[in-house]
Amino acid sequence: MNTEKNTDRNAxxxxxxxxxxxxxxxxxxxxxxxxxxxxTLLMVVMIVGFLGFTAWQDEKTETATLGATPDAVxxxxxxxxxxxxxxxxxxxxxxxxxxxxxxxxxxxxxxxxAWLHPGDDGWQLTSxxxxxxxxxxxxxxxxxxxxxxxxxxxxxxxxDALEAGSxxxxxxxRGDAEKAAVAEVVGFAFVFLFYFAALIFxxxxxxxxxxxxxxxxxxxxxxxxxxxxxxxxKVLGNTALAVIQLxxxxxxxxxxxxxxxxxxxxxxxSGPTAWFIGFFLAGFVALACLWAVxxxxxxxxxxLQATSTPLTMLMLVMFFGGLSLDGRAQVxxxxxxxxxxxVMPKRxxxxxxxxxxxxxxxxxxAAFAAVTVWVGEKLYRRALLQTGGRVSLRQxxxxxx
Amino acid sequence: xxxxxxxxxxxGDTTAVDHVSFEVPAGxxxxxxxxxxxxxxxxxxxxxxxxxxxxxxxxxxxSPITRLDRRTxxxxxxxxxxxxxQPILDQLVYVAQLKGMGRVEARTQVQELLERFGxxxxxxxxxxxxxxxxxxxxxxxxxxxxxxxxxxxxxxFSGLDPVAVDSMVDLLREYTRDGIPVLFSSHQxxxxxxxxxxxxxLANGRRVAAGTVAELRDAGVPxxxxxxxxxxxxxxxxxxxxxxxxDGTTALVExxxxxxxxxxxxxxxxxxxxxxxxxxxxxLSEIYREATA
Numbered sequence: 001m002n003t004e005k006n007t008d009r010n011a012x013x014x015x016x017x018x019x020x021x022x023x024x025x026x027x028x029x030x031x032x033x034x035x036x037x038x039x040t041l042l043m044v045v046m047i048v049g050f051l052g053f054t055a056w057q058d059e060k061t062e063t064a065t066l067g068a069t070p071d072a073v074x075x076x077x078x079x080x081x082x083x084x085x086x087x088x089x090x091x092x093x094x095x096x097x098x099x100x101x102x103x104x105x106x107x108x109x110x111x112x113x114a115w116l117h118p119g120d121d122g123w124q125l126t127s128x129x130x131x132x133x134x135x136x137x138x139x140x141x142x143x144x145x146x147x148x149x150x151x152x153x154x155x156x157x158x159x160d161a162l163e164a165g166s167x168x169x170x171x172x173x174r175g176d177a178e179k180a181a182v183a184e185v186v187g188f189a190f191v192f193l194f195y196f197a198a199l200i201f202x203x204x205x206x207x208x209x210x211x212x213x214x215x216x217x218x219x220x221x222x223x224x225x226x227x228x229x230x231x232x233x234k235v236l237g238n239t240a241l242a243v244i245q246l247x248x249x250x251x252x253x254x255x256x257x258x259x260x261x262x263x264x265x266x267x268x269x270s271g272p273t274a275w276f277i278g279f280f281l282a283g284f285v286a287l288a289c290l291w292a293v294x295x296x297x298x299x300x301x302x303x304l305q306a307t308s309t310p311l312t313m314l315m316l317v318m319f320f321g322g323l324s325l326d327g328r329a330q331v332x333x334x335x336x337x338x339x340x341x342x343v344m345p346k347r348x349x350x351x352x353x354x355x356x357x358x359x360x361x362x363x364x365x366a367a368f369a370a371v372t373v374w375v376g377e378k379l380y381r382r383a384l385l386q387t388g389g390r391v392s393l394r395q396x397x398x399x400x401x
Numbered sequence: 402x403x404x405x406x407x408x409x410x411x412x413g414d415t416t417a418v419d420h421v422s423f424e425v426p427a428g429x430x431x432x433x434x435x436x437x438x439x440x441x442x443x444x445x446x447x448x449x450x451x452x453x454x455x456x457x458x459x460x461x462x463x464s465p466i467t468r469l470d471r472r473t474x475x476x477x478x479x480x481x482x483x484x485x486x487q488p489i490l491d492q493l494v495y496v497a498q499l500k501g502m503g504r505v506e507a508r509t510q511v512q513e514l515l516e517r518f519g520x521x522x523x524x525x526x527x528x529x530x531x532x533x534x535x536x537x538x539x540x541x542x543x544x545x546x547x548x549x550x551x552x553x554x555x556x557x558f559s560g561l562d563p564v565a566v567d568s569m570v571d572l573l574r575e576y577t578r579d580g581i582p583v584l585f586s587s588h589q590x591x592x593x594x595x596x597x598x599x600x601x602x603l604a605n606g607r608r609v610a611a612g613t614v615a616e617l618r619d620a621g622v623p624x625x626x627x628x629x630x631x632x633x634x635x636x637x638x639x640x641x642x643x644x645x646x647x648d649g650t651t652a653l654v655e656x657x658x659x660x661x662x663x664x665x666x667x668x669x670x671x672x673x674x675x676x677x678x679x680x681x682x683x684x685l686s687e688i689y690r691e692a693t694a
Contacts, residue, residue: 016498018499021495021498021499022499025495029484029486029487211484211485212484214482215480215482215483215484215485216478216479216480216482217478217482217483217484219446219449219451219476219478220476220477220478220496220543220544221496221499222449222450222451223449223450223451223471223472223474223476224471224472224496224499224500224501225472225499226468385446385451385452
């Protein structure tokens with residue numbers, strides 16, 4: 001290879017560059033592969049199933065029966081009428097009971113879930129156990145409102161006047177908690193999708209490198225085109241497939257989400273999702289080159305286990321790091337490639353990230369990818385044509401070409 | 402013409418190929434023989450540029466070979482194999498495209514070659530579904546795509562049945578008729594003797610013999626066999642000859658002094674009937690054994 005004076009451009013009778021031919025072969029041979037299609041379909045079914053389950057959970061309402069003696073019916077009815085304001089999944093049905101004895105019997109026989117009656121100082125809600133939390137919450141809120149209104153009227157004023165300037169929006173607190181939960185779930189999905197794609201496509205890439213090396217077709221290819229074109233084509237082909245698959249999952253996920261009560265969060269998710277695609281792309285390219293090196297170091301498929309161990313460890317670190325890190329550690333990890341590929345999108349989702357932080361993290365990740373491409377290309381090229389057993393990284397690096 | 406000059410390759414402390422030089426003339430088949438580990442494959446890989454060269458050079462049509470030159474070469478690696486799980490038509494078209502052919506042109510040529518090798522019906526089959534012989538045929542097609550400027554084939558006949566060998570030979574002859582140099586390695590000496598115009602023998606990384614088959618067989622000390630009417634015991638007393646074998650009326654001699662064989666014939670005719678006097682050329686296998694011993 002010391003005579004590469006002429007470049008390829010003169011001899012190419014063909015308008016297509018070699019890397020593009022390789023890319024196309026990678027993509028075509030993969031998307032016509034049944035196991036790939038079935039795997040993708042299965043994932044889509046899982047996403048749809050999860051969202052369907054969530055939507056069903058949303059729809060589900062709870063019905064509670066509230067027993068009341070005649071002196072408490074008015075208040076019980078007020079609770080039934082206003083319960084949906086406190087908890088939109090709660091429906092309260094009022095059952096009128098003759099007296100305290102009848103009420104206790106009804107409670108014991110499970111005819112009613114709780115019994116409302118006037119107490120020594122206010123109202124008493126009696127239930128068999130503490131399971132009636134939503135009913136208890138609703139009763140407390142409504143009774144308080146009613147009594148406040150009555151007391152206010154008695155004092156010649158109104159509740160609004162009494163409460164003026166004291167409002168603490170409970171809605172806001174609740175919404176924020178839910179938002180954090182959504183961020184948590186979507187963040188998990190991001191980490192999982194990256195891990196899944198990097199591992200599956202990485203393994204596939206590495207074993208296709210071995211396939212070529214083992215069958216020596218790589219020698220035919222090496223005599224025809226520069227090996228960096230082969231590597232570029234393989235990395236690009238697999239990256240394209242991984243990104244397309246990711247987009248399918250994201251579209252299915254986001255469209256599915258629009259059918260659930262979480263659809264109000266969709267606009268807020270679009271920004272983080274766009275960032276995630278960017279981080280995914282850079283992170284995937286960085287790792288793809290390393291997977292190709294893992295493949296080129298092996299001589300037989302059986303060697304892959306050994307040559308890819310450092311990479312599978314790295315994948316696990318990224319997966320668990322992405323899921324478990326928080327606080328300062330998370331902030332630091334969100335800048336360190338390649339872990340930043342999953343941690344930064346998660347931080348963006350959670351909010352509170354300065355505008356420059358994702359840019360810096362993505363820049364660092366892209367720089368890391370450039371380094372792995374550069375180093376990977378050298379190692380791959382040198383190890384690929386070495387036969388007879390596993391090649392160590394040191395051997396590959398120092399091998400003559 | 403392809404010229405290999407002082408080619409050298411070391412792996413660590415061992416020298417796999419040690420200053421090997423030979424030529425592969427245009428339109429000729431050059432057989433490359435040698436024991437396992439003699440350096441044939443290493444030499445061929447260096448010629449094809451898939452292995453770095455530690456010393457020496459490869460010349461193509463008189464100047465140092467380039468990547469572009471190599472791209473026009475047909476190459477069949479030692480442990481062959483294409484993609485096991487891809488239809489044969491598709492992967493042959495892919496290989497042809499990598500070598501710079503257009504897609505349509507490649508398809509036509511691949512179809513033609515597949516039909517010629519009796520695989521016209523199986524274009525959509527995955528390689529792994531074919532018999533070993535048929536896989537070998539596909540491999541051959543991969544190496545002659547597109548019409549090559551030179552052919553470098555590592556053990557092209559191994560694993561082929563006699564019919565497949567014949568169709569392979571026919572194909573190779575077609576290329577040599579068009580003036581294409583062909584270098585191929587083989588263990589099968591009888592085949593090499595039948596096919597080759599020239600021969601290069603390698604042993605322990607060194608070239609130990611090279612030339613046309615006739616040149617190699619004529620090289621060395623001439624031997625003659627003499628069959629007489631009567632007892633041949635007197636041959637032992639002839640000057641200038643080494644008697645290798647003597648059995649009743651038959652003697653096998655090696656000429657030590659030029660012209661001694663003429664005196665032997667004269668003496669034999671003087672003594673009685675001469676049934677046979679013939680030059681004995683060693684079989685290729687003998688030359689090979691001697692050269693690699």
